[in-house]
Amino acid sequence: MPNQESRDNPAFRMSRRKMMKGAAAVLGALALPEREAPASVWESFFQKHFREMSKPELEKVLARLEKEYSEKYRKAVKVRATPPVEGVLYGYGLDLSRCIGCRRCVYACVQENNPSRDPQIHYIRVLQLNKERGVDLEDAEHYYNPSKVPEKGHFYMPVQCHQCENPPCTKVCPVQATWKERDGIVVVDYNWCIGCRYCMAACPYGARHFNWKKPGLPAAEMNPETHYLGNRPRPVGVVEKCTYCIQRVRNTPGRYTACVEICPVGARKFGNLLDPESEIRYIIENKRVFILKEDLNTRPKFYYFYAT
Amino acid sequence: MNREHSRHRLVPGIAVLAACLVAGVASSAPLQEKGKAAKPYVAHAQEKQFAVPTPPFTPGIFPCSECHKEMKSNPTRRELKEEHTNIVLNHAQGQRWCLDCHDISNRDKLRLVSGEKIGFDESFRLCGQCHGDKFRDWKVGVHGKRTGMWNGEKQYLLCVHCHNPHDPGFKPLAPMPPPTRPENVK
Numbered sequence: 001m002p003n004q005e006s007r008d009n010p011a012f013r014m015s016r017r018k019m020m021k022g023a024a025a026v027l028g029a030l031a032l033p034e035r036e037a038p039a040s041v042w043e044s045f046f047q048k049h050f051r052e053m054s055k056p057e058l059e060k061v062l063a064r065l066e067k068e069y070s071e072k073y074r075k076a077v078k079v080r081a082t083p084p085v086e087g088v089l090y091g092y093g094l095d096l097s098r099c100i101g102c103r104r105c106v107y108a109c110v111q112e113n114n115p116s117r118d119p120q121i122h123y124i125r126v127l128q129l130n131k132e133r134g135v136d137l138e139d140a141e142h143y144y145n146p147s148k149v150p151e152k153g154h155f156y157m158p159v160q161c162h163q164c165e166n167p168p169c170t171k172v173c174p175v176q177a178t179w180k181e182r183d184g185i186v187v188v189d190y191n192w193c194i195g196c197r198y199c200m201a202a203c204p205y206g207a208r209h210f211n212w213k214k215p216g217l218p219a220a221e222m223n224p225e226t227h228y229l230g231n232r233p234r235p236v237g238v239v240e241k242c243t244y245c246i247q248r249v250r251n252t253p254g255r256y257t258a259c260v261e262i263c264p265v266g267a268r269k270f271g272n273l274l275d276p277e278s279e280i281r282y283i284i285e286n287k288r289v290f291i292l293k294e295d296l297n298t299r300p301k302f303y304y305f306y307a308t
Numbered sequence: 309m310n311r312e313h314s315r316h317r318l319v320p321g322i323a324v325l326a327a328c329l330v331a332g333v334a335s336s337a338p339l340q341e342k343g344k345a346a347k348p349y350v351a352h353a354q355e356k357q358f359a360v361p362t363p364p365f366t367p368g369i370f371p372c373s374e375c376h377k378e379m380k381s382n383p384t385r386r387e388l389k390e391e392h393t394n395i396v397l398n399h400a401q402g403q404r405w406c407l408d409c410h411d412i413s414n415r416d417k418l419r420l421v422s423g424e425k426i427g428f429d430e431s432f433r434l435c436g437q438c439h440g441d442k443f444r445d446w447k448v449g450v451h452g453k454r455t456g457m458w459n460g461e462k463q464y465l466l467c468v469h470c471h472n473p474h475d476p477g478f479k480p481l482a483p484m485p486p487p488t489r490p491e492n493v494k
Binding site: 085088095101102104106119120122144145146147148249252253254255256260261263264265266269270271279282283286287307308 | 460
């Protein structure tokens with residue numbers, strides 16, 4: 001019987017091990033980009049971790065991204081990877097006795113940082129709290145929408161990334177796609193993030209946001225001045241967060257963050273914690289300051305204070 | 309024996325400590341004086357370096373002298389019935405009126421309690437006469453708002469950019485839209 005013979009032939013015998021090997025190879029091949037995929041897809045596939053790239057490698061990556069984004073958004077997009085300014089540790093102050101909860105900061109941040117408009121991603125969440133209960137987060141409301149703010153008996157507390165000195169989010173990342181930079185800013189490499197969202201679970205401030213869908217960013221609203229670790233357009237399936245406007249502040253001289261610039265009551269303060277002459281140092285030394293969820297030992301560099 | 313030994317050691321120790329203290333006090337005194345000499349306190353020189361944008365005048369109202377130079381000054385406290393009727397003073401109204409802050413002889417200037425005349429771009433000095441704590445905070449960038457560069461040139465908004473000097477309470481604003489509720493996300 002020829003059938004029986006061929007089955008007994010060792011060359012044709014399918015062992016369990018062989019079958020598994022074959023299946024793994026096929027699955028692996030499916031995960032690779034298609035053969036017709038443009039060269040840039042292959043390049044991003046083999047791109048190294050941000051901190052392991054040499055300067056020429058990084059420059060090549062930035063040039064590739066600039067080309068990709070410029071084509072997609074039909075304008076000259078600049079992607080920089082400006083390193084930290086030496087001798088700087090960024091700190092942020094927010095005056096709770098001034099904030100009126102007008103949400104101007106939320107939308108100034110959206111304009112600056114190129115997050116998805118639809119589905120909506122906001123880096124800043126403004127909590128409305130009860131004056132009688134104080135900072136009681138269980139009593140907070142962030143969908144408030146009266147005709148005028150501030151409302152009687154309430155105060156407002158915007159929450160965004162606190163750029164912790166001891167960040168719980170970076171510790172849980174299984175692929176080290178997020179880390180704290182030398183100037184204290186916690187960043188994400190969107191090309192390295194695998195979208196597991198462990199960091200979101202670890203963050204006690206709800207400061208990280210996930211791109212569940214392909215980000216909806218209209219070309220007309222896209223801010224072309226970008227930073228690799230900051231506001232460059234994000235792909236679907238990665239986590240993003242506030243970076244203290246890394247594309248603005250990492251310059252000498254560097255602009256204030258978008259939220260500081262827009263605040264109509266001047267409740268937001270920003271500066272260098274290592275500079276004794278900075279306004280943030282004055283606040284910490286002279287005002288009533290507190291940090292949110294101090295008991296978690298995250299050591300935020302985001303200081304709430306009362307100027308009066 | 310042992311104790312005596314340690315006492316012998318203690319005495320020179322105290323002497324050294326005392327010497328250090330004296331030296332410290334002596335050295336810090338000239339340091340302080342040096343600091344004072346280098347930075348004499350001149351109120352105006354210190355305060356003039358604030359770069360401020362143009363004061364928010366009502367369009368067409370400045371210079372005030374355009375109308376006022378033709379008019380005879382009337383220093384009597386009274387209710388204005390013909391001009392400036394839109395100004396409602398809601399700022400310690402029982403205790404002051406126009407000419408406490410606006411100079412009577414030069415209407416393009418403001419007037420400090422000392423009699424010194426200052427420009428409208430220096431109005432923070434006028435406000436600072438009463439609101440010293442806010443003035444102090446404003447000078448270091450804590451009260452009010454600075455724009456520009458966090459590590460470079462900054463602009464200071466004047467008090468009057470946010471507070472109407474005649475009615476300084478901050479007016480409520482309409483909030484921007486709230487975030488989408490999870491149940492409305494498609």
